[in-house]
Amino acid sequence: MTIHFPFDNTYARLPDRFYARIEPEAVTAPRLIRLNRDLALHLGLDPDHLSSPEGVELLSGNRVPDAAEPIAMAYAGHQFGQFVPQLGDGRAILLGEVVDQNGIRRDIQLKGSGPTPFSRRGDGRAALGPVLREYLLSEAMAALGLPTTRALAAVLTGETVVRETPLPGAVLTRVASSHIRVGTFQFFAARQDTEGLRLLADYVIGRHYPQAAGSDHPYRAFLDQVIAAQADLIARWLHIGFIHGVMNTDNMSIAGETIDYGPCAFMEAYDPATVFSSIDRQGRYAYGNQPRIGLWNLTRLAEALLPLLSEDQENAVAEANEALEAFSGQFEAVYYAGLRRKLGLLTEREEDPTLAGDLLKVMADNQADFTLTFRRLSDAAAGSEADEAVRNLFINPLAYDAWATRWRQRLSLEPQDGVKRQAAMRAVNPAFIPRNHRVEAMIQAAVEQGNFAPFEELLMVLSRPYDDQPAFAHYSEPPEPHQRVYRTFCGT
Ligand code: AMP
Ligand code: MG
Secondary structure, three states: OOOOOOOOHHHHHHHHHEEOOOOOOOOOOOOOEEOOOOHHHHEEEEEEHHHHHHHHHHHOOOOOOOOOOEEEEOOOOEOEEEEEEEOOOOOOOEEEEEEOOOOOEEEEEEEOOOOOOOOOOOOOEEHHHHHHHHHHHHHHHHHHOEEOOOEEEEEEEEEEEEEOEEEEEEEEEEEEEEOOOOHHHHHHHHHOOHHHHHHHHHHHHHHHOOOHOOOHHHHHHHHHHHHHHHHHHHHHHHOOOOOOOOOOHHHOEEEOEEEEOOOEEEEEOOOOOOEEEOOOOOOOOOHHHHHHHHHHHHHHHHHHHHHOOOHHHHHHHHHHHHHHHHHHHHHHHHHHHHHHOOOOOOOOOOOOOHHHHHHHHHHHHOOOOHHHHHHHHHOOOOOOOHHHEEEEEOOOHHHHHHHHHHHHHHOOOOOOOOHHHHHHHHOOOOOOOOHHHHHHHHHHHHHHHHOHHOOOOOOOOHOOOOOOOOOHHHHHOOOHHHHEEEOOOOOO
């Protein structure tokens, strides 16, 4: 019996220079670590079949499902500011697309499935640690309610990959509303392939931004919408303390999803300069720099699109600039609206950004845990008897008291009662984020002892981040000083 994937592929209909046709490379002893059953069902796939030995053959790349048209996508990109004209899927293979139960087209991609023509010096493989990290982090993001790629499955290959040390190999099955990146546009722009650029833009408009097609100026409308989607996404990253860590233009999705979970991490003590990635020595991708870098990346997209924006160079540049100028306003609108919700404010007042900014400043001065401060503030919103738990998070609790007095004055102007406010705040201020020390311990247990219980448990806790889960309260706690993780490493 063969497993049916209802593939309906469109990217593979684009011209040959958009990708390389390549089959996954077989592995010796595939073993399922985890299948995301709910996601499988949502994609119209049979979870029982997928977790059967035959399903695992497909999820490891040992067999290619019927109607799959495996391809490695071509793209370019700026990596830490340096342009690389050809990157491409060096260790990922797109099997094909399915239309999910909401009518949205989704890519199904194997990551770590062997070399491709874009592998350069890489082996095309993925180690277990980064696969578990991406599975957990991307599913946590989805549960937090942010746009993100998803994880359908993780399998062990039974093979060893050599990084600094020999490590167990694994394959992740990634699902995305597409894998088209800012760097995909740069690939064609760098080759002055305006026809390719136009085909790609038309494809993306059809797939992700159909409203743009009806506009007087579809390519400008498309650029406007990508800018708005990224402004929205990055503002929402800041609301939950997410640091992507490697916002190269090849890691920025045109559809506005969080993509490429390499050295990403969640901030603990609030500090806008926070950086975890070991390769980000200059802090280019620090927490507070993400909006600026987002705009920098979008500027590279606008540059790539210039030939489509107008035949007249000067006009094209004017269109691009006008589009880019909207970014800051859009970012700030989403960012401050979210901060107001995090503070329990339903109405809008001119002084709100200052009130929010002052809290963040006091948090930074006092190394207050970002997630716990807002979560506990939700309870303090119902009554000042809950203040003690918040003020304990500050080195100098008096600094919180001074701010809280101003906050309560502001709350007194709100129509909502304390109980409703508390519930609304708890719905936007998570109790559980993937704490770095927990993620590292989970990876260590899996890699060193073959113990996947911590992975399963952490995944389960993070699937309900806004619920109190008293039995798992320890997962909400920041690390003890000796447990602190200062560096994360790129997942290759
Ligand atoms: P990343 O930093 O993960 O976004 O990857 C940047 C580029 O390196 C992409 O073109 C990847 O496909 C490629 N790459 C990363 N790891 C490997 C690997 N192990 N083998 C081949 N290519 C890789
Ligand atoms: Mg990447």
